[in-house]
Amino acid sequence: MAHDRSEEPVLTARAAGLAGCGACGAVSTPGVETCPRCGNALHGRRPGSLERVWAWWFAGLIAYIPANLYPMLRTQFLGRATDSTIVGGVIDLVHHGAYLVGGIVFLASVMIPVGKFLAVAYLAISIGRHSHLSFHQRTVLYEVVEFIGRWSMVDVFVVAILTALVNLGFVMAFKPGTAAVFFALSVAFTMISALSLDPRLIWDDAEPDGAPHD
Amino acid sequence: MQPVDTASRLLDAGAPEIIACTVCDALHEVKEIPEGGRLRCTRCGATLLRSPGKALDRILASSFAMVILVLSALFFPFLQISASGLSSATTLLQTAFAFDSGFTAPLAFVLILLIIVLPVTRAVALAYALLPLRLGLRLLPGTKAAFRLAGHLRPWSMAEVFMVGCVVALVKIGGLARVGLGPAFWELALIVMIVALEASTFCEKTIWRMIDQKSRS
Numbered sequence A: 001m002a003h004d005r006s007e008e009p010v011l012t013a014r015a016a017g018l019a020g021c022g023a024c025g026a027v028s029t030p031g032v033e034t035c036p037r038c039g040n041a042l043h044g045r046r047p048g049s050l051e052r053v054w055a056w057w058f059a060g061l062i063a064y065i066p067a068n069l070y071p072m073l074r075t076q077f078l079g080r081a082t083d084s085t086i087v088g089g090v091i092d093l094v095h096h097g098a099y100l101v102g103g104i105v106f107l108a109s110v111m112i113p114v115g116k117f118l119a120v121a122y123l124a125i126s127i128g129r130h131s132h133l134s135f136h137q138r139t140v141l142y143e144v145v146e147f148i149g150r151w152s153m154v155d156v157f158v159v160a161i162l163t164a165l166v167n168l169g170f171v172m173a174f175k176p177g178t179a180a181v182f183f184a185l186s187v188a189f190t191m192i193s194a195l196s197l198d199p200r201l202i203w204d205d206a207e208p209d210g211a212p213h214d
Numbered sequence B: 001m002q003p004v005d006t007a008s009r010l011l012d013a014g015a016p017e018i019i020a021c022t023v024c025d026a027l028h029e030v031k032e033i034p035e036g037g038r039l040r041c042t043r044c045g046a047t048l049l050r051s052p053g054k055a056l057d058r059i060l061a062s063s064f065a066m067v068i069l070v071l072s073a074l075f076f077p078f079l080q081i082s083a084s085g086l087s088s089a090t091t092l093l094q095t096a097f098a099f100d101s102g103f104t105a106p107l108a109f110v111l112i113l114l115i116i117v118l119p120v121t122r123a124v125a126l127a128y129a130l131l132p133l134r135l136g137l138r139l140l141p142g143t144k145a146a147f148r149l150a151g152h153l154r155p156w157s158m159a160e161v162f163m164v165g166c167v168v169a170l171v172k173i174g175g176l177a178r179v180g181l182g183p184a185f186w187e188l189a190l191i192v193m194i195v196a197l198e199a200s201t202f203c204e205k206t207i208w209r210m211i212d213q214k215s216r217s
């Protein structure tokens, strides 16, 4: 990228003694509590950003454990009921030869949640420390995590659709499993965790004069 | 686009307009935005502002489509299946109430929020805030609150995620039953495309600046 690692001196709002709004970009003098342009609370840096990131991160991780241990879906087919966990459901799909959908479910329910835990933790840990990724790469990582998190909710929707749609009595029916609740919670908690991260913290380390953290 | 060089008098009345990058906090002078183009942060590359272009039209169109389509899918079956002479169908409302018993019951409430209430609320808030702006009328009271609400709801309105869930569910049972797509299914499919189109051009900071300029004039 042409603009990556530019060595030009940059003036940040904070270094200039001002406060930029994290939502709309409007610049105000410090001491102003509400952004005059958008009305959001104005913080030079979101207070307690990292603490909130970690609190929701752990909440999401704790919910993710029962989400994988309990069954996600109960399938009743010709009077026989089988429970399947998230990973079990993916294995079933692959056994039936539905590789593409198995891949989508694996991506949404396993790879994205796990990748998100790792990515958010990496971003939070790297703030204030030396990092192997450049500032620009970490910004991209942050944007990907923020964009992709909500798509994990797909699996909860699938359980709901199957339960509501397939209601053929003895022949075939689905019932939601306990894991659906924990999985939905885990997705929501990790979304809040990622949304709590103030990306400007990543770039604060790039300031050569090392203005102190708020 | 050059970073602003001097810190003094940045906010004076006569000083050029400045904006801070919301990703990296770098200050920039707001220069003229090329038609159809955007201003980028010289430090991190994030979009600072886009030329408004047809952004308002797109947001308003997608808001109206969202309201109409979600409301119609509420009561009309959008999926149906049959197997061994039996058949069943589902509407959006029935799908939300799939979690109707025991430990999973609270999920019904969450689903109603994620796929019905929040998408519709966000669409109505956007229309309320932006329709007068688009028509060149006076802004309605609470315009900023409405647009703030729409911004907060953005990650949580999941109509298009739900749509992908439909496709996954259909393939999962495709081998076991005959699957039919109701008319509402195609309406839902339309939502995904409209939302994708809106998201590709949506720049919150640009709209905030337009609202701000309008409210001062």
Ligand SMILES: [Zn+2]
Pocket (backbone or CB within 6 Å): A021, A022, A023, A024, A025, A026, A035, A036, A037, A038, A039, A040
């Ligand atoms: Zn603001």
Ligand SMILES: [Zn+2]
Pocket (backbone or CB within 6 Å): B021, B022, B023, B024, B025, B026, B041, B042, B043, B044, B045, B046
């Ligand atoms: Zn920037």
